[in-house]
Each structure stands twice: as C-alpha cells, then as structure tokens.
Amino acid sequence: MERVPYWNISFGLLIDILSLPALAIFGYGIYRHWLRIRQGKANIKLGLTLEALKVGPLYLRSFITRGIVGTRIYKKLFTGVAHGLLFWGMIVLTVGTVLVFANVLFGIPVFRGEFNRLCMGAFLDVAGLAALAGVLFLLIRRLFPPERLTCFKANTGFILMEVGIIAIIVTGFFIEGARIAQNGADPGSFVGNWLAAQLTGGGGLSTIHRYLWWSHGLIALALIAYIPYSPLVHLVLAPANAGLDIPVPGPKMGVVDFEAFEGEGEEETPSLGVSKLADFSRKNLLDISTCLKCGRCHEVCPAAQTGKKLSPKGVMTTLAEYLQQGKMDDESLLDTITTDAIYSCTTCAACMEACPVAVNQPNAILRMRQHLLMERSEMPEIMGQANRSLEARHHPFIGTGFGPNDWRKGLEVPIFEKGKTEYLLWIGCSIAYEERAQHVGRAMVAILKNAGVSFGILEENRCTGDPAKQMGNEFLFTEIAGQNIEEFNELGVTKVITMCPHCFNSFTRHYPLLGAKFEVIPHAVLIRNLIASGAIWLKNSGLAICYHDPCYLGRHNRLFSEPRQVVSSIGKLVEMPRNGCESFCCGAGGGNYWTEEEGTRINQTRAKEALDTGAKTIATACPFCMLMLTDGLKKFTEEQLVKDIAELVCSQMEA
C-alpha cells in the first residue's frame, strides 16, 4: 500500500502552518546578528586583484569547501566524522521532510516505487541513524569535554540543542515504527520495519503515534526557531564567514592611508587601530559572532602552548562577551585582554589554519596591537627599543656589533646598476646585523655568482619596515616602505630576491598597496629554479635533513614544496610531526624576536621537535627561524645543526 502522509493525524497541516512563525523567529534572530555585525566599520580593502570566483560578496570556493563541506573540521577525524554524519544526516532528513510536504501540497509522487523504497525508505533511515550516531558522539564529548572546549569558557548552549536533535530523531524513528506496525511493512524502511516488529502496543499504538508525531514536529520547529539564539547559528554564520574570507592566506592587514591625516588637527585624526568593538571591521565582528569556542586555535598557538598570557580562544571569548553584552564603545576591552596577551602573538597564523569556520584571529589581535603602539605608546620594553632603532637607524637590531656592510667584508658583491642588473638581492636587517645570519647572505651571493645570475645589492642597506608593522607601528612601516619604494623606482628595480620570508611577505602583500610595482622571488624558489634548470649542480649527501617551515613562507604564502625540493636535492628530507601548513612557529614572528619570553621558550620547544627527528641537519628558509632555532637548540646540544637552505646548497655546490 502506498504510504499516506499525515496518516492518523488530524489537522496535520497545522505543523506546516506553524513553520511560518518558527521561520519568522529564526529570521529575526539572524537579523539581530546582522544588526550587531553591521555596527563594524567597512572591511579593509586589500587592493589585490584576485581571480577568485565570486557570487555577490561571497568567495565561492571557500564558501563551499570551508563553509558548507567544512573541510577543516575533519582535521580532527572523530569529531569531523561525527559532525559530518550529523550535518549531512540532518540535511537529508530535512529534504525528506520537505518532500513529504511537497507530496501533501502538490501531490508530488514520492511514495511510489523505487524512489520510495530507496530514498524515502532506506536512505532516510540511513540518514537518521547517521545523524543519531553523530549527535550522540558530540553529546558525549560535550559531557566529557577535552580541555580545548572548556578552557576560558565553554560554549554551553550545545547540550540543549543536541538533546533536542536526539529527541527529534528518536521520535521520528518511533513514529515510523508505530505507523508500520499498524499499516504493514514499508519497503526499504529497515529501521522502521525492525522497530515495528518490536512494538506490540495494539490499539494504544495509534494514540502513542499521534502524540509522538506532534512532539516530533513541535520540537523540530522549536529547534529551528531557536537556532539563531544558540551556538547552532554557526549553520548560517560559518558558511557566511568562510565565504566572506578573502582568499589570501594570512591575517590580511592591508595598509593605513596616513596621507589622509596630514593637515588634520590632533582632535580630528581618527583613532588608530582598535580600542573598542566599534573600531573593528564587519568581518572582524562576524568572526567574533561565528567563533564556536572549539579551542582548536588554543591547541596550536605557540603562545598559548608555552605558558604566555595569550590564547586566541581567550581573546575571541572576551571579544564575544563584549559583543554579547553590547559593549561596542567600552574602552576597557584592551585592558581586559591585556597588553601582554596582545603582544605575545607571533602572527604565525596557526590559529587561522586550524579554525574550522575561517575566523581571522591574528587580524583582531594585530588591530588592537596597533592601537596600543600608535595611540597609547604601550609596548614591551625590548620591542620599544627595537622600534626606536628602526625609527632612527632603519634596522631593529639593537646593540648590533656590525655596520651595514660588514656582512660582505672580503667578498666582492656587485652593486645594483640601473638598466644593467636584472635582480636586486635584498639583504634586509638580520643578514646585515646578525653574525650568524650573515653567512646566509654570503652563501646566497656564492650561489648567484655560481649560477651566473645578474644581480646586485643596494649601496645602502635597509629594512623593509616589516618588524615595525608586526609590532603594530603601521606609521613607521609606511614611512620606511615609502622610502624603499622611492629608491626602487629611481633605480628601476623590477625583480627582487629575498632571503627573508618576512621581507617577501611585506613586499608582495603590503608594498603594492603603497604603490610598489616589482616582482619578488624568495630565495627558496629561486634556488629551486636554478637547480631545476641546471644552473647549479649539487652533490646529494644522502644525509637526513629535517626541514622547518617558516610561517611566512609556508602558511602565509603556501610555499611548502619548493624549499623541500631544494632540501631533497642535497640530502634526505625528514619531516617533523608538525610540518607544512601545521608547522609550529619558531617564536620570532610578530616582533617577538625582540622580547623577553615568559614561560617555556617557543624556540626550544620547536628545536627539540626538530632534534627528535634524529636528523643531524635542521634546514630552514628564514634567517629569523634560523637564529631562533640555533638559539633554542643550545639547551639540548652544543652542535650547530641549524642551517639556511642557501648555506646547505652552497656547501654542496659543484663548481
């Protein structure tokens, strides 16, 4: 017999009618979120031309992968699968319910033949079981939560929703069973058929069925209406947040147009950075609303994991509390989060990488840092000194024993000549002023000479200004960058080689916004190309070399394979447990090279991880990582194991 929808139910359409107020309450809740979010400022324009597919404001790829499919959530396999079962199970069940409704209203024949047996029967039962398994796992995990869920503040709203979902699924199965028990087996509905066999209520069954049917419908509607007022609102916010995430890796800081401030009085100048919620962009506020306090960022944050005052989850939790309480103009925000926490961020972006819902934590932290530095002049002491050195001397290496040209003493290095030289070899600060890093510069010069590349350096060596930017001093960065761009233009520089990923990132992400027009190639990529084209020949030692991903080459610029290809051509590549996009920071980023660390030292943690691979050489492609790991390793061994890839290549080069 063909299944009769709303069997045994009088006025069943009432449920469908009630869905209208439920949806209205749902819509109002979402609208309230929108009202909150739109109090933020317009989003930062990155001024980059992206070839990403866009529908309205939504970037399609991220919307579908990170937003709908939720790819990142599967990085924790069990949670990911449970979440997937629940989400897709509920989607299928919702579609099934809509089909029933379509059958009632328009007579669409869904209860016939194979479609009924496979889809309306078997598939819906499978979906129900899947969703039930998923939600049970998630409920148990909420009841016995890991630390990441409870630290700072647990998101308490989930348990009620999970119990609600379980009630919906269980009542659904029993309704099916009770109906089948009275009307005879339904082809394909294996769960319903089995349950029906167990039910022996006789006449009472139809009453129970009726009560269950109404509870099932009412709970479902209540749950839908309640979604925007519960953590389940991530059903809407997460895809939106993922879709609005500009598809450029890293914190997407943009630049500040200081020229607009010229000629303004002290009072009229807008407040720089973020001192209160209202200063954040709409995307920041959406981030804050979307964050589910899952704590995945807390688990991967180098600061949080080594006893610093910062946890990205802690910051997002505080921000969410302020937003929840409507404290848009409350300037106690920064003091609540604390200066220490705000400066402890190494901007490594591990949090962003781990976040399943595309929250940009470092952006929020760095914007608050900008305010502390540029408005309140508050910063840790050593950072302050580095900052002043950058301002006065154009490099942050306080107390260096070297002049700008000492790194190339006794070495013939060509100076960039306008119209003649092809590449500018950009030296930057660490390679000039830090003794250990000077070897990287010398090695790179040897490689370029050996390969016959036309290159030259600037007569006067300078910093990109990136450390200032990462410390929050956007103003100083803009000034230094402006001078560099001017000099590059005068010299007609069109191609730049960088040895420091921070310089590379600054040149490619921020300089174009200030008017720069030149190509930049990081030394890892250039060396890879030189090897591939046969411009340099290397002996492969066959010895194990462990490669540490610099955050600004890897996570921020997705250059994972190029440096590995270089390493593989001189030895045997060995990986640390945390590698590639999950690499653990050396601790130097975000200006934290110039800081007095609290708690365990990040560089020691990472150096130990590298040492534990057993490799006798630790390679990296960033002078700061090299310096930090060299220093970190001193705790465990006296041997000098850390080398830049340029040094390794240079030592294996055949003339």
Add this chain to the structure above:
Amino acid sequence: MHIVVLAKVVPDYEVPSADFELVENRAHPRYTRMIGLYDENAVELGVQLKEKLGADLTIVSYGLSDDVQFLRKALAMGADKVVLVEGNSDDPYVIAANLKDAIGRQGNVDLVLAGRQSSDMDRGVVPGVLAGMLDLPFVPQACSVESAEGGWKIAQITEIGKRLLKLSGKGVLSITSVPENVPRIPAVKAIFAAKKKPVEKLAEIGARKMSISELSVSIPKVESNCEQIPAEDMDDAVRQLLRRLKEERYL
C-alpha cells in the same frame, strides 16, 4: 611659566665601534642623526613638568639647519616650539653664547634643562658655561625637579646616593638618566601634531672662542684575536681560561 630644554642633534651614538670611522676628525656623515641620549631625558623631564605645571616648553638647539627633522621628535614628545641657532662650531663658548642669545629672545624663562653631556663630544661643559653667562646657579647631575615655593626642589645624583636641593629662583640644570625620565615614545597623533608646531631658526651670532685648538682626533683600533682553548670538558676550559686571562693581565 616657561621652561627651556637644550637639545643637541648628534650622529648615532650606538654605531658599533668596528664600524665607526672619522671624516675630517668627526663622525662620518653616513651615520643617521638623532637627539642626544641624555638630552632626551631632559626633554622627557621637561614634558613632565609642562604637564604638571601647565608650563610652556621650548626646545633650544645649536646645530645644522637639517637637524630640525630630528628635533621634531621633541615636539612630538610634547614640547611646544623649537628654536634652532644654525651653526657648526664645536667650541663650548661659542655654543653657550649662541644658546644664551636664543634663550634671551624667549622672554622670561624660569628654568633651563640640558642633558648631562652631549652624545658626540661627551664633555658636559656647555650647560655650566651657559649658566655662568646667564649668571644663574648651575646644578649638574640632576634627575628630578619639582616646583617649590619661589623656586625648585631638585634631586641630584651623586656617585653613591641622592642629594635633595632647594633652588631659589631660576637656574640651569643638567639632567642624568633615571627610570623616571626614560623618553616616551610619541603616539602617531602627536607626531602629526608636531609637524604643525612652530620652528624658529636663528642666525649664529659671533662669539669669542675658548683658547683651545684641536690637534688630532683618533679612535681606538679594534683588534680581535681568536684563540681556541683546547680542553676536555667545561671545568677544564674554565680553569685554563682563568689562567690565561691572569697571565695576560686582563684580570
């Protein structure tokens, strides 16, 4: 109330010794320039007094015309005005006479602060000479100042402690560094505001020189000799090192 702080723009005072070179007996012009180390402490103290007392704060300097860009930092820190006498003499009499002339043009000045010594010549002479020319008391090595009835209460740092002094009326103080006068880092807004604060440039006046002439200037040559200490373990290495240092009379 009107306070004047003397500030001198000097070549980078933290150039690594190995990189330091002279041109015509002075630091090579390639080094960046900045306000002297102790002068910044004096500016900071001046700004603190200004904030406390509502005083006017003027920076008076003797130096090159291009030094204005570096003196603006003092304006960003909170000073109201810069007066620069353009000149390039290193003679303390000439400098002091020019500073006296510039201060004289500022109307009634209640207090003059200066760094305890410049960061290039390191003599610490000018403030004292200036006090003599102004016929005012001179307090060297001061670290803090408070306004007191008809004058100032001053703390002076001695080698082993602190002396509290009462100065009646006006005076010239040279300031040394203490944690309380670590120069502030100006906020960006203040840097922008400083661009609009007044800068007055004065021509140098002729003045008698000290009867001292410079015969030569030299800087110590830095030599580094590396010697490996052959040792089995740490203890042995330390023992050997100590013996060697004593032999070479470093200890």
